[in-house]
Amino acid sequence: MKSYREMPAEELVKEKEQLIARYEEYKNMALSLNMTRGVPSTEQLDLASDMYDDLSSSGFLSEKGQDVRNYGVPCGIDDVRKVFAEILGTDMENVFMGNSSSLNQMFDALMRSMVFGEIESEKPWYEVEGRKWLCPAPGYDRHFRVTETLGFELIAVPMTENGPDMDVVEELVKDPKVLGIWCVPCYSNPDGIVYSEDTCRRLASMKTAAPDFRIMWDNAYVVHHITENDSEKGRIPDILSLCAEAGNPNRPYEFASSSKVTFAGGGISCFAANPDNMARAKKYLSVQAICTNKVNQLAHARYLPDKEAVDEHMKKHAQILRPKFAAVQDTLNKELGDNKDLYHWTDPKGGYFVSFYAYPGTATKIVSMCKDAGVALTPAGASFPYGKDPDDSNIRLCPSFPPVENIIKAVSILSVCAKITAIEKLLEE
Ligand SMILES: Cc1ncc(COP(=O)(O)O)c(C=O)c1O
The missing domain is CATH 3.90.1150.10 (Aspartate Aminotransferase, domain 1)
Structure with missing residues (x-):
């Protein structure tokens, strides 16, 4: 026609x-x-509905013998930290297990920056008048709502087939009021774009006017391949290592969850950060809660003990x-x-x-x-x-x-x- x-x-x-x-x-x-x-x-959802069947009969002890029904082990049990570390391509020590929602952890991370600032901040972010946040668009509406709610001006960045337009990003970060960027590096929501290695490297190494600039690296879809025999295709470099190599070790916070692996709203989630950011986050997290839901973590670890099982x-x-x-x-x-x-x-x-x-x-x-x-x-x-x-x-x-x-x-x-x-x-x- x-x-x-x-x-x-x-x-x-x-x-x-x-x-x-x-x-x-x-x-x-x-x-x-x-x-x-x-x-x-x-x-x-039915695929994982037998996840809890053997939990009580196999006992509630982690590999290290910790009773997951009790308080303690604030970072989460190693049984699941190591699975997420393998998925994200980082060390287990860099991984902190939260409860079911990674979005919740993103919100908390930014709230900590708002109230207490980041390691390099001169002042808490709530005191930065006219603060701005980069939003590769189209992107995830809930990300945008978080930074809008926290009083950032949202700056749209066009997407290319390799991720955010880095020429635009590199220009925008010359503004000291630009404090960070949202990134969904693997199968972005909604375009399904996988960032190229060059994009990842440029994000890690670009010069930013704000010394406390942060990348919110939301790896929500890191294992969510649709096409056959594609399990390595979505692989993108480990942002923590890239930033460290580029001399910007504190730049990224990475997030992931099992919401679309096991149960949405009933899975487990984590964030990953370098040792300095992790130490700072833990200082506040230890005040916020004694520990997270380790019973669910153990159920997940027994059901999906390694990346191979997840794949x-x-x-x-x-x-x-x-x-x-x-x-x-x-x-x-x-x-x-x-x-x-x-x-x-x-x-x-x-x-x-x-x-x-x-x-x-x-x-x-x-x-x-x-x-x-x-x-x-x-x-x-x-x-x-x-x-x-x-x-x-x-x-x-x-x-x-x-x-x-x-x-x-x-x-x-x-x-x-x-x-x-x-x-x-x-x-x-
Ligand atoms: C990019 C992205 N990040 C995070 C989430 C929500 O993750 P969680 O269930 O771990 O809070 C979604 C849900 O659609 C998403 O698309």
Whole structure:
């Protein structure tokens, strides 16, 4: 079929009429489809539901003989620290185990900087008037909300296929008010981008005007490969070593969790930092809590005792996710393949999202039309600082939860709305 750009106006008008008829048909189906939830499906959660079965019969002692039911072992048991250390490519001593949420640990880390400052800070960050934070965009809306809530001005940084645009980042960090950056280096949310080694090295070695500049390195999807035999593809360098080699050992804080490995909200999480940052964090963490949930840590360690076990487990997730991500690609290709100059979308090798880029200026209308046809999509702009996509183009699709047949219907409706709105724009132009 001809692309819309090549069609004369009369043909576009006719095409639009047909699409509107299709849209009305979908509307009459009274559907209720949800593509907003970047969460594991029930089938995925079931993969680990026997995790607690043998816990009491095998006893509650860690490998070192610590009774995990009691207070103590504030950094978490080595049984899981070593698993996360292996996953993140760092030493076990650099890993602190928290409770279920890594986002919670990111918030706490930044709260410590706000109240007490970092090692090199002249004053606590709450006293830095006009403080700014770099937000590679599109990115994770909850990251942006954390730094917005803590009073930072959010500065959007464009993403490239290799990670944040480093030329832009290196310019922006010349401003002493820029105190840090959010990074999801492996299968970024929502674009699924894996940072290149060069990007990682530049982040580690760039000169920043703020001596206490921090990288929040959220490795949420480090083991979340979707495509087959891909377990090494998502591997990115260890940021702690890179920063140390570059003479900026205190720059990074790294985070990860088992939320999308075992149970979302019921897993285990960690942060990793160099010895100096770790010592500083522990000073405050030891005041905040006596210890974290080691019973859950032991259950995880017994179930997934090393990285190999984690990778095997993640292959089962991938088997469930693959047909869902393929359904998104197939439907988009079928519906919009003739018009790739108007739309584009990602085909990620891991993570939880597909990032759809509609014809500029149409995303908000697409989301609203989809809602009227019974398809809930993430609000347009949600992946940008302050919820504002300057191009009004990006829509984050979350195919993990719904069954394949619902994904096909939802993405078909999205495509119909994307076509109608693009034709409207082309006719206007
Ligand atoms: C990039 C990223 N980081 C963190 C989280 C949340 O992690 P947790 O469940 O460990 O708080 C998510 C959840 O979607 C995410 O996409």
